[in-house]
Amino acid sequence: MTASRTAPPAGGEALRMPALTGLLLTLAALAIVAGLTVGDRTLPPGTVIDALLSKAGRVDTIVIWTLRLPRSLAAFLAGAGLALAGFLLQALTRNPLAGPGLTGVTAGAVAPIVVAFVFVPSLSSVWYPLVGFVGGMAAAGTTFVIASGRMASPLHLALGGISVSLFLHAVTIYVLLLSGPQVPSLLFWLSGGLQGRSWPQLSSMAPFVLLALAGALAIHRVVDLLSLSDGAAMGMGLRLTAWRPLVLLLAVLPVAGIVPVAGPIAFVGLAAPHIARLLRPPGSGWAMALAATIGGLMTVLADLAARSLAAPRELPVGLVTALIGGPVFLYLVQRSRTLTTEGER
Amino acid sequence: MTPLAPPLVAHPPARRLVPLLVGLTLLAPLVAVFFGVADLPLGDVAAVLTGGGSAEARSIILDIRLPRIVTGMLAGMQLATAGFLLQTITRNPLADPSLIGVSQGATLSVTLFLMIAVYSHDPTPTTLVALPWSWLPAVGMLGGLVAGGLIYLMTLRHDLGPLRLTLCGVAMGALLQALALGIVAGWGSSRMEVLLEWLSGSLYARRWEHAVFLAPFTVAGLAVLPLLRRPLELLRFESTVARSFGSAYRRDFSAVLFVSCALAASAVGAVGPIVFVGLIVPHLARKLARGHFPLVLPLTVALGAITVTVCDLLGRLLGGADEIPIGVVTALCGVPVLIALLRRTP
Numbered sequence: 001m002t003a004s005r006t007a008p009p010a011g012g013e014a015l016r017m018p019a020l021t022g023l024l025l026t027l028a029a030l031a032i033v034a035g036l037t038v039g040d041r042t043l044p045p046g047t048v049i050d051a052l053l054s055k056a057g058r059v060d061t062i063v064i065w066t067l068r069l070p071r072s073l074a075a076f077l078a079g080a081g082l083a084l085a086g087f088l089l090q091a092l093t094r095n096p097l098a099g100p101g102l103t104g105v106t107a108g109a110v111a112p113i114v115v116a117f118v119f120v121p122s123l124s125s126v127w128y129p130l131v132g133f134v135g136g137m138a139a140a141g142t143t144f145v146i147a148s149g150r151m152a153s154p155l156h157l158a159l160g161g162i163s164v165s166l167f168l169h170a171v172t173i174y175v176l177l178l179s180g181p182q183v184p185s186l187l188f189w190l191s192g193g194l195q196g197r198s199w200p201q202l203s204s205m206a207p208f209v210l211l212a213l214a215g216a217l218a219i220h221r222v223v224d225l226l227s228l229s230d231g232a233a234m235g236m237g238l239r240l241t242a243w244r245p246l247v248l249l250l251a252v253l254p255v256a257g258i259v260p261v262a263g264p265i266a267f268v269g270l271a272a273p274h275i276a277r278l279l280r281p282p283g284s285g286w287a288m289a290l291a292a293t294i295g296g297l298m299t300v301l302a303d304l305a306a307r308s309l310a311a312p313r314e315l316p317v318g319l320v321t322a323l324i325g326g327p328v329f330l331y332l333v334q335r336s337r338t339l340t341t342e343g344e345r
Numbered sequence: 346m347t348p349l350a351p352p353l354v355a356h357p358p359a360r361r362l363v364p365l366l367v368g369l370t371l372l373a374p375l376v377a378v379f380f381g382v383a384d385l386p387l388g389d390v391a392a393v394l395t396g397g398g399s400a401e402a403r404s405i406i407l408d409i410r411l412p413r414i415v416t417g418m419l420a421g422m423q424l425a426t427a428g429f430l431l432q433t434i435t436r437n438p439l440a441d442p443s444l445i446g447v448s449q450g451a452t453l454s455v456t457l458f459l460m461i462a463v464y465s466h467d468p469t470p471t472t473l474v475a476l477p478w479s480w481l482p483a484v485g486m487l488g489g490l491v492a493g494g495l496i497y498l499m500t501l502r503h504d505l506g507p508l509r510l511t512l513c514g515v516a517m518g519a520l521l522q523a524l525a526l527g528i529v530a531g532w533g534s535s536r537m538e539v540l541l542e543w544l545s546g547s548l549y550a551r552r553w554e555h556a557v558f559l560a561p562f563t564v565a566g567l568a569v570l571p572l573l574r575r576p577l578e579l580l581r582f583e584s585t586v587a588r589s590f591g592s593a594y595r596r597d598f599s600a601v602l603f604v605s606c607a608l609a610a611s612a613v614g615a616v617g618p619i620v621f622v623g624l625i626v627p628h629l630a631r632k633l634a635r636g637h638f639p640l641v642l643p644l645t646v647a648l649g650a651i652t653v654t655v656c657d658l659l660g661r662l663l664g665g666a667d668e669i670p671i672g673v674v675t676a677l678c679g680v681p682v683l684i685a686l687l688r689r690t691p
Contacts, residue, residue, distance in 0.1 A: 096511050097439040146687055158439055159628060159687055163680045166621060170676035174669060267519045274512060319523045326520035333512045334499060 017286040020279065021293055028297040032072040035304040036064050071194050074202045075303035075317075076296035078194070078262045079272070081209035081254030083295025084216055086269030087276070087288050088251035091227035092244065093158040099270035100255045102157075103248070104164035108139020109259040110190065111168040111175075117186060118179040129204060132260030139164055140252045144245065153230070157248070192263035192318040194303050201261045208257025213292060215250045220285035223247065227284065266318035268295050271325045278332040298325050362633060362640070366647040373654040374414045381410055381661060408552070416551040417657050417671070418650040419559040420612040421622055423566060425649025427609035428623030429630070429642060430573075434580045434601050435507040441624035442609035444514040445602070448618035449521035450492025451485035451610065455543055456525045458484045481543065482558045485614030492521055493606035497599070505595055506584070510602075543617045547670050548657050555615045562611040566604060570642060573601055578638065619653070621675040625683055626652055632686040652679060 036048045043051075043060055051061040052069075082100050089098040100106060112135035113128050123131075146160030176186060216223065222243050225233040233240060258265075272295035273287070281287040302320035309315060379390050383405050392398040393406045424442060431440040442448055458480070496517050500510045576597035579587040584594045609623065629652075630644035653671065656678055660669040 095437060095439055096508060097437060097444070097515065146684055155438055156687055160684070162439060162624070163683050163687070166625070166676045167680040170621075170673045170680075174673045174677075177667070177670070177673075267523075270515060271519070274515075316526070319526050322519040322523035323527070326516045326523065329516040330499070330513065330520075333509060333516065334502070 017281055017290070021286070021289050024290070024293040024297055028076055028293065028300055031297065031300045031304060032069075032076065035072050035300070036068045038304065038308045039063070039068060066198055070198045070202045071196075072300055072303065074197045074205070074262065075194050075299045077202065077206055077209050078258045078265060079268050079295035079297070079299025079321075080292035081205070081212065081258050081295075082265060082269035082299075083272035083276075083291040084209075084213055084288060085251045085253075085255045086295075087273035087291045088216060088223065088247055089161075090273050091223050091284065092247050092251065093154040093161075094227060094229070095154065095158050096274065097270075098158060098161075100251075101165050101264070101269075102161035103252050103255055104139035104143040104161050104168065105136040105252055105255040106259050106264045107165040107168035107172070108142075109133065109136035109256070110264060111135060111139075111172045113260070114172050114175050114179075114186060114190075118175050129201075129260035133256055136256045136259060137252075139168060140248075140256070144248065147248070190263060192265035193306065193314060193316055194262055195307070195314050197261060205257035205261045209254045212250050212253040213288075215253075216247075216288055217285060219243075219247070219250075220283065220288060223284040223288070262317075264318065265299065265321060267322040267325055268298055271321075271329050272298060275325070275329055275332055278336050362644070366644065366651075369651050370647050373651050373658075374418060377414045377654050377658045378406065378410055380658060381405070412553040412556050413548050413551045413657070414654060415553075415556040416559060416615060417548045417653040419556060419563045420548075420616045420619070421626075421649040421651075421653030422646050423559070423563055423608040423612040423649070424619060424623040425626040425630075425645045425652075426566060426570070426642070427605040427612070429627035429645045430577070430601050430605035430608075431623075432627055433577055434598055434605075435511055436581065436583075437507070437511060438628065439624070440511070441620065442605070442613065443518055443618065443620070443623075444511065445606055445609070446492035446496050446514055446518045446521060447489035447606060447609040448613050448620075449518040449525065450495075451489040451613045452544065452618065453521045453525040453528075454488025454491075455481060455485045456528050459543075460528060479554055482555060482611070482614040485543075485617075486610045487614075489610030489613050490606060492517065493602075493610065497602060497606075501599075505598055547672075548616055548653075549668065549670075551616065559611060559615050562608060566608045567646065569604055573604065574639070574642075576601060577642075581638075616671075619672050619675060621672065621679055622649055622652060625679055629679070629683060629686065632683075 033048070036052075037043050037045055043063070047060050048064060051058070051064045054061075085100040085103070086098065089100070089102050090096060092098075093102065109132035113132045116123050116128065116131050143157070143161045143164050146163070147157035172190075179186070222238065225236050225238050226240075226243065226247060230240060255269075273291045275294050276287050276291035279290060281290050298321055299317070302317050302324055305320045305324065306315040306317045309320075378394070379385075379387060385402055385405060389398055389402045390406060393402050398406075427447075428441045431442065431444055432438055435444065437444075496510065496513050499513045499517070500506070503509055576592060579590050579592040580594075580597055580601060582590075587597075588594050626648050627641070627645050630641050630648050633648075634640040634644050652675060656674040657671050659678065660671055660674040663669060663674075
């Protein structure tokens with residue numbers, strides 16, 4: 001999983017990354033705006049633009065401003081954050097199978113919420129994001145402690161994270177088995193989704209995602225070095241004991257903000273970084289920007305499909321991300337030549 | 346990226362470990378036979394085992410407990426071995442049988458099969474008909490093999506590199522899983538529990554048919570392992586290194602992949618996907634073997650059998666009438682052990 005740094009892009013190549021990122025961002029924006037017309041009540045594009053520009057108190061305006069727009073923005077942020085977390089973890093553990101689940105945060109946020117749902121029904125669901133956040137941070141702390149053992153190798157981090165996740169996942173399953181009649185409503189939340197998310201939820205997760213994104217982009221050179229090897233990073237004068245926990249923290253932050261709001265959305269965090277890398281970005285900085293954009297675009301499209309394909313029912317968004325992202329991913333893996341050199345080296 | 350490499354001074358802990366594990370492998374099923382939800386006096390169990398005993402005790406022991414234990418042991422050995430082989434050839438410590446799409450392919454085929462079976466026989470949820478249970482292992486195995494074969498072909502078109510295999514497997518697995526979940530979402534409520542039980546990975550109501558179904562795969566799989574010893578030791582390294590030691594990389598890689606795919610697919614077909622065994626047991630074995638590579642494979646096989654037997658026993662005893670599924674118990678018990686080992690060993 002080394003970030004292969006090719007020769008500095010020359011001439012037209014220099015503009016490739018900004019152009020590609022810009023194109024994907026435009027696509028995401030177009031998808032969000034186009035998505036505003038789709039739903040239980042189909043609105044013509046003209047009405048949408050009117051409603052976006054003037055906040056008059058008509059039904060259409062309310063539909064767009066409190067239901068569809070925040071939901072799509074939340075989908076973009078969630079996808080971008082998960083993709084960033086996945087990228088950082090893949091760099092940190094140097095393992096292509098790493099994803100946001102590896103921090104333990106996802107399982108850590110889910111388990112206490114499920115426990116609260118089943119055993120403390122008096123607890124209002126308003127508190128669930130807080131419960132999930134505390135659980136997620138506790139799980140991440142455990143992963144930290146395991147990963148910072150004697151050697152603190154990437155292998156320890158990967159195994160520690162997956163152990164914590166498996167354990168908490170088993171707790172969740174067991175509680176689900178005990179709960180009986182509430183299972184269907186829980187199962188829906190467990191598969192992740194953005195149904196009914198509005199501005200409060202969006203503003204509760206935005207700081208986490210944006211902070212992590214800014215932090216990660218600021219230290220993209222460190223991420224570059226970390227994704228080489230421990231020896232190379234130390235040889236370049238990097239203090240692993242200081243930087244590794246910081247990068248792990250940056251990976252934990254977005255997941256901790258997203259999971260309590262949107263549930264565990266599968267596949268985005270694992271696939272988006274790989275898709276970004278298959279587009280051959282020149283370094284970690286652009287790779288992270290690209291991964292976040294791709295993750296956001298994927299989730300926006302998936303959310304759009306999830307709420308419109310089977311309307312009035314909703315499909316779990318994590319399922320649609322795999323259906324949309326899977327074929328793209330497979331196509332890129334099949335086409336890529338850089339993989340050959342990596343696999344053969 | 347060589348996390349599996351042994352330290353230079355290999356300290357063989359074999360003298361202490363091997364007798365202990367052989368003992369445990371024999372002891373675990375014995376204990377599992379003696380304890381269960383139905384309280385049989387120890388004397389009765391012993392009488393049945395020696396050929397006597399009452400009809401009721403004989404039926405409980407011979408038709409319920411023994412087949413279940415044997416199926417569990419065989420499946421545990423197969424899943425752990427498959428996980429170990431995959432982790433070795435992909436050189437990825439997070440690999441497990443789901444990486445080559447086996448679990449997800451099996452899930453999709455079983456879901457499709459059950460849906461067709463349920464809805465072609467049983468359009469209303471009030472009538473009950475016998476479902477074709479005995480077909481499930483074969484259907485699951487077929488689905489797993491097809492998925493594994495598909496991923497193999499996609500990798501073979503290019504270079505058969507571990508990274509391409511990993512990425513293809515991840516994407517294919519997610520796609521198949523999503524299709525299966527989509528079917529579940531549109532399933533309706535008619536006899537959904539049938540599917541959920543299989544999906545959670547369970548040894549509940551496993552009969553001799555399951556053990557007989559698995560046995561040929563276990564025997565064949567374990568029998569070829571000695572032949573794979575040398576290829577495996579070389580496939581741990583990058584392909585250029587392996588080739589320079591005289592390894593026929595493509596042939597060896599394909600052979601090991603095929604063996605692990607067959608082992609995993611048949612086990613998943615019989616008992617459903619049990620995540621923990623294929624992923625974590627090889628790591629337990631590696632930690633216990635302390636870098637003595639030839640010891641890891643036998644340890645993996647033994648620990649796979651022991652883990653499943655002991656955890657299934659715990660699940661049966663602690664859960665009472667509603668037993669705790671094996672997948673849950675293995676994770677709850679096994680993870681603390683692994684974490685302790687992770688903290689202790691470098």
